[in-house]
Amino acid sequence: MELRQLRYFLAVARERNFSRAAENLHIAQPPLSRQIQQLEDELGVLLIDRSSRPLDLTEAGRFFYEQSGQIMARIEHMREQTRKIGLSKRERYVIGCVGSTLYGGIPDLVRRMHMRWPDLDIEIREMMSTEQVTALKERRIDLGFGRVRFNDREVERLTLREERLVVAFPKGHPKSLSADPIALSELEGEPLIIYPSAPRPSFADEILNMLSEQGISPGSVEEVREIQTALGIVAAGMSLCVIPAASQRQRPDDVCYRTIKDENATSPIIMSFRRDDAKGRIEEIKQLIREMYADNPPWLQLSNVQLDGA
Amino acid sequence: MELRQLRYFLAVARERNFSRAAENLHIAQPPLSRQIQQLEDELGVLLIDRSSRPLDLTEAGRFFYEQSGQIMARIEHMREQTRKIGLSKRERYVIGCVGSTLYGGIPDLVRRMHMRWPDLDIEIREMMSTEQVTALKERRIDLGFGRVRFNDREVERLTLREERLVVAFPKGHPKSLSADPIALSELEGEPLIIYPSAPRPSFADEILNMLSEQGISPGSVEEVREIQTALGIVAAGMSLCVIPAASQRQRPDDVCYRTIKDENATSPIIMSFRRDDAKGRIEEIKQLIREMYADNPPWLQLSNVQLDGA
DNA sequence: CCATCATTATACCTTTCAGGTATCAAACCC
DNA sequence: GGGTTTGATACCTGAAAGGTATAATGATGG
Structure with a gap:
């Protein structure tokens, strides 16, 4: 499967007409028909019902249309963001965290980090605990908040609370x-x-x-x-x-x-980061978390704080 | 941009080595290098820092890696689902709704529909009110729940409550x-x-x-x-x-x-459907909603029910 | 129901570009 | 600093995308 085929299918699905879709795509009609056939062959499923004019999508075709439209939009977004990040001189700081920590202190921590470092582009990425270890080592994230304990030579972990x-x-x-x-x-x-x-x-x-x-x-x-x-x-x-x-x-x-x-019967919140972290913000982040815990926010109830030992 | 380039980039990013990545992909190394270069050219941004071995991703490359991995997974999912829908004989019923209705009665309605029609594959798709009109006309959804009033010859709308x-x-x-x-x-x-x-x-x-x-x-x-x-x-x-x-x-x-x-100061919940709906479940769905409202669920507070006039 | 029109599929040719081979140029490693 | 690993470059080959002509099929109107 190639993106070309998705683009072509979207054009046909929108126009409900191969010839007009081909015009919009600036190609001739036969190659368009062939690409759609190849796509259908690969999927093993008919996407377009050609037995009546104007054409109709099959049930599978409707689903595929919906999905591929969203995927194309997402790819376009990725392309623009990548370009922007590549040209930007601002520093990025990516935080990976499991979903449940978003109901805890992460939003507040990000707010505090924004105030502390206004020139930093902070990004939150949802990520399972186990993925965070490899993501840290490959420098795809700079900080992780998870719920599962693990050991890795390159990654340091700190239990914030139970x-x-x-x-x-x-x-x-x-x-x-x-x-x-x-x-x-x-x-x-x-x-x-x-x-x-x-x-x-x-x-x-x-x-x-x-x-x-x-x-x-x-x-x-x-x-x-x-x-x-x-x-x-x-x-x-x-x-x-x-x-x-x-x-x-x-x-x-x-x-x-x-x-x-x-x-x-508890589950830990574990912060993890690279031992050799070059950005050198870890100590200040720990301090921000201590301040945040000192404010005793509502989500802290029913927890045993452990950070002080750090 | 083509999917091939995403696949190739992912392989290089994982291996941090062009030659080994090329082996995994069962192609020679020079074409791989060229595809990555073309991708970088198109984006206008360097994705891989080649100035040191083992290779390192640039900031933009890290972002692109994260995103393209998710996109590939999503495409794989779409492919399997499309195949499944194409081969399945079960009827599909797709409901489009704006996010806020998921905090209201939609989950309960779907439960009731599951019980009423066990052989129906019901699918929920988040969708803005305006998108629902075209989605209905193009038969991509069978039922819509939205918040904005609109008029369309082919679509009938029914205000459930304010x-x-x-x-x-x-x-x-x-x-x-x-x-x-x-x-x-x-x-x-x-x-x-x-x-x-x-x-x-x-x-x-x-x-x-x-x-x-x-x-x-x-x-x-x-x-x-x-x-x-x-x-x-x-x-x-x-x-x-x-x-x-x-x-x-x-x-x-x-x-x-x-x-x-x-x-x-109210906002309506509007149910909409095709006037010529062939599946003929609309009347029974209205009945299910009436039953649901009669149970007076908590999310119904602060609303003026209007369905009875239907 | 048949003739005509519109539209898609098929056959076959052309051209583009992905992939391969050989080789050069860095970067790393003692 | 010389050998080794690995990525880039130059150039060639072949698969596959795209084009043209035409046949087949569904829609339409008398």
Whole structure:
């Protein structure tokens, strides 16, 4: 598959007419027909229903049209951004973080960093904990915030805090009627949703480990790619889910949350960075985080701060 | 730009070595070098720093690597999905909706539709109100939920309810101290964030119209692409923002919301569909929505239901 | 239902450009 | 600093994109 084929298909899909599309593309009609045929051959699926005029897209063609349009827009955006970054003299500082930290202190930290270094272009990139290690080593990010512990010679990690875990129940679930902390053992036999399903090891494994260490076996375990989906399934009444405390800001109307009683049922927030970091902002960033924690923001509740030991 | 060049660049960026990358790609090294050069020429930006071995990516190259990897993954996903849809015999039903309706009844409606038609593959696609009209006409979606009124011969629209609007304040803003409804006139002179910036006309214009009709002029107006960004800027204390009531479920910790007193300060939820819809499920869907509204879910508060007139 | 028009598919030729080979020029490594 | 690794350059070959002519097919109107 080549971008040319996507461009051609988009033109045909928009015009619903090969000849006119070919004109717009400044090529003759037969090569256009052939490229579309090749695309369909490769996919093994018909995209255009040619049995009637004006042409109609097949079901698969409609989907492909939608997607390829978005992809072309995204590529155009990448092209412009790359050009801009290449020509810009401003320094870039890229932060990789797992989604749940965006519900915690990251937005506030970025604000403080903006104030501290106005000439820095700060960028946030969502990224699983495990990806952060390689991204750091390959200098694709300068700082990472994750939830899974790992060891790597080149990467230093610092546990900022241990966040308590909560159980998400569908509204109306018998065990959701109390607002009190819940014992981990009450998950015995309950259907459980975990996330993310890839890449491993992830938060999903931390939860499974925690349960098996305590000898608790859920009734069923299903994996989904992201927390939104997980909470959607919880809201639909199909299952329960264990999430970090800060993430319970989501869906307050159709999902109920109960903190887990066991104080060791926690998930860490780990900051990681290159040992040989040349940009030399790490110490000041630690200081900004200390100041932020001192302000005791609401998302800090239910956490055991550890940064002071740093 | 062609996908081949993205594939080649990814291989070089991963290996940090042209010769080895060429081996992996089963081509010789010189053509690989040339393709990368062409890519760099087209972008007008150097992606790879060749002045030292092992090779290093430039700042722009790092960005391009990140992006093109994601794009390739997305294309792969599109290819598989297209194939699957093309071979599947199941019927697809695509719903286009603006983001804020996902905080309302759409998830519940989809659940009910799943139960009613187990053999239907229902798909949700985020889409601005204006895009929905063309998407309906081109049969890319079967049902739309939007916030902007429009007229089109082929498309029928039905106002489900009028949702009250609320103002978002940064925590600690003097006007956020009261929880009572706020008069629209109090926005006079305040800096305002509106969204989405494209495509027009959008919710942003509805807000601007409403204000100018009442003779209210905000201190400054800035446009952003999406509500997340808008609320982030509000949380950072830079501005205020007017949003539909159902969207106030977001960021409850660092943003305060006050309902607007004026009962006409509302935003409609509009369902739209093709007049000639062949799938013939519209009447049953209306019935499902009526049942859903009868259950009086929490997101229905602060809304004036209008569906009964349908 | 057939004739005509519009439009797409097929056959075949031309041209462009991706890929290969040979070789040169740096950069790294003792 | 001389050998080795590796990327760039020059030039050639061949696959594939694009063009032209024409046949096949669906739409349209009497």
